[in-house]
Structure formats: C-alpha cells, structure tokens
Amino acid sequence: MSPFPLAPARWMVLPAAVLAGAALGGGYGAVKTPQYAATSYVIVVPAEKSDPSAALGFAQAYGRVATDIAVTGDAQVWAGVPAATLRSDVQAATSPDAPMISITARSAKPSTAVSMADAVARALITDSSHVAANTGVRVVQFSRATKPVTPVSPSAALSALVGACGGGLLGGLGLLVRPKRAVRAEARHSRQATVPGPSTAAQPASEAV
Structure with missing residues (x-):
C-alpha cells in the first residue's frame, strides 16, 4: 500500500499557504503607515x-x-x-x-x-x-533635502506578493518534511509487525516419542 494515501489532500497545503501569506502580507501593507x-x-x-x-x-x-x-x-x-x-x-x-x-x-x-x-x-x-x-x-x-512625493515603504500589493512567496516557501517545506516522517513511521510499523514470536520448533529431547 502507498505510504501517502492522502497525497492529493496534502498537496492542497501549498496553495492554502500561498493564499494565507498573501492575505497576511496584503493586510499588513494596507494598515501600515506609509514611510x-x-x-x-x-x-x-x-x-x-x-x-x-x-x-x-x-x-x-x-x-x-x-x-x-x-x-x-x-x-x-x-x-x-x-x-x-x-x-x-x-x-x-x-x-x-x-x-x-x-x-x-x-x-x-x-x-x-x-x-x-x-x-x-x-x-x-x-x-x-x-x-x-x-x-x-x-x-x-x-x-538640501527635497520633499518626497512617493513613500518608500512597500505598497499593499507588494506586501501581498512577498507574503505569498513566504507562505509558498513555508508550505513547500512542510510538504517536504511530512512525507519523510510518514516513511519513517511506516517503516517502524513494518518492523514491529514482522518481529517473530517465541519459537516452538525446538522441543526438549525428553519429550520425543
């Protein structure tokens, strides 16, 4: 059986992380005071x-x-x-x-x-x-200094883009880490399932007919 039975659902983490990062970044850029x-x-x-x-x-x-x-x-x-x-x-x-x-x-x-x-x-x-x-x-x-006409702080759109990139990076790292953990867990389960029980093949010589 495949060690990743829920792979399609797991891959949904990546777009969700991108959307969450974009929302957080855009929200921060919208509320932050321009500099x-x-x-x-x-x-x-x-x-x-x-x-x-x-x-x-x-x-x-x-x-x-x-x-x-x-x-x-x-x-x-x-x-x-x-x-x-x-x-x-x-x-x-x-x-x-x-x-x-x-x-x-x-x-x-x-x-x-x-x-x-x-x-x-x-x-x-x-x-x-x-x-x-x-x-x-x-x-x-x-x-002498001249009066600036445009802010130097990132706009809401740029903040959203940076947030989306950060969210995608974190989501991708999460996808890389989880399969390794699943493989190790299945390998450990397989070893436990194949451990032989006490052997009953050997009998004392005194019991032989």
Whole structure:
C-alpha cells in the first residue's frame, strides 16, 4: 500500500499557504503607515594648507557619529522631533572614494523627513566649524533635502506578493518534511509487525516419542 494515501489532500497545503501569506502580507501593507524618505548631502572640505586626503578620513568619522552629534546638538530642536526619533529614523552613509556624507531620514510625514535630514546636516556643519582649527577640515552643505512625493515603504500589493512567496516557501517545506516522517513511521510499523514470536520448533529431547 502507498505510504501517502492522502497525497492529493496534502498537496492542497501549498496553495492554502500561498493564499494565507498573501492575505497576511496584503493586510499588513494596507494598515501600515506609509514611510517617506528625504536625503540631505554634505561634503567635507579641507582648509587652506591642509592635506586634501584628510577630508576623506574625516568624512568617514563624521558619518559614523552623525546622529550622536545631532542628538547632543540642536538638531532635535530644528527638526521638531525627540532625540530618540533622530537616533532610530536617521541614517548617515559615506562614500569610500569621496568626502561626501548622505543623511537620510524617514518619517510618516514628508515634511518631517525633510526637516530631520536637514537638521542633522546642519548639526554636522555647526559642529565641524567649532573644531575646524584642530581638524583642518569643515563640513559644508552640498544639497538640501527635497520633499518626497512617493513613500518608500512597500505598497499593499507588494506586501501581498512577498507574503505569498513566504507562505509558498513555508508550505513547500512542510510538504517536504511530512512525507519523510510518514516513511519513517511506516517503516517502524513494518518492523514491529514482522518481529517473530517465541519459537516452538525446538522441543526438549525428553519429550520425543
């Protein structure tokens, strides 16, 4: 007898998992608040008689501490958001071959995202001017953030697609695991069924006629 008598019913798990994943993903995308991103750019320039190569190194350093400088400075006041929001929703990125820093802020409101990105950039510029005599470099504004018109968070349709893919993957893994368990269970049952009982073939010599 086949070890998978309910194979057609078992294969229905896959489309059901896909539909469930699509429903969950689409629902999440529909109720999640859209997020907008705005990016401000600053550039590190060397002062007169300073080594131009130092600008690249200081750009990497400023990029690492951008949110720390913003929190300890006036960026939270300029942006109108708490310090914790700047730490969690602002990211700075640097280029390995150019002394430029991109500051990207995310928010549910496009205008707030712009204010946060520009505020952190302004904090970097202000902080660099205070220590320019020691560092030999200063940070200047390269490009202010522009107001985003489309959200960067996934739409409901994209979330549904991702959910469907995830559900299909989980359903497929479930189908791969269950047959192996069924085979092992049937093999164990077969071994138990074929174990011989006590042998009665051998008789004591004294009982022979």
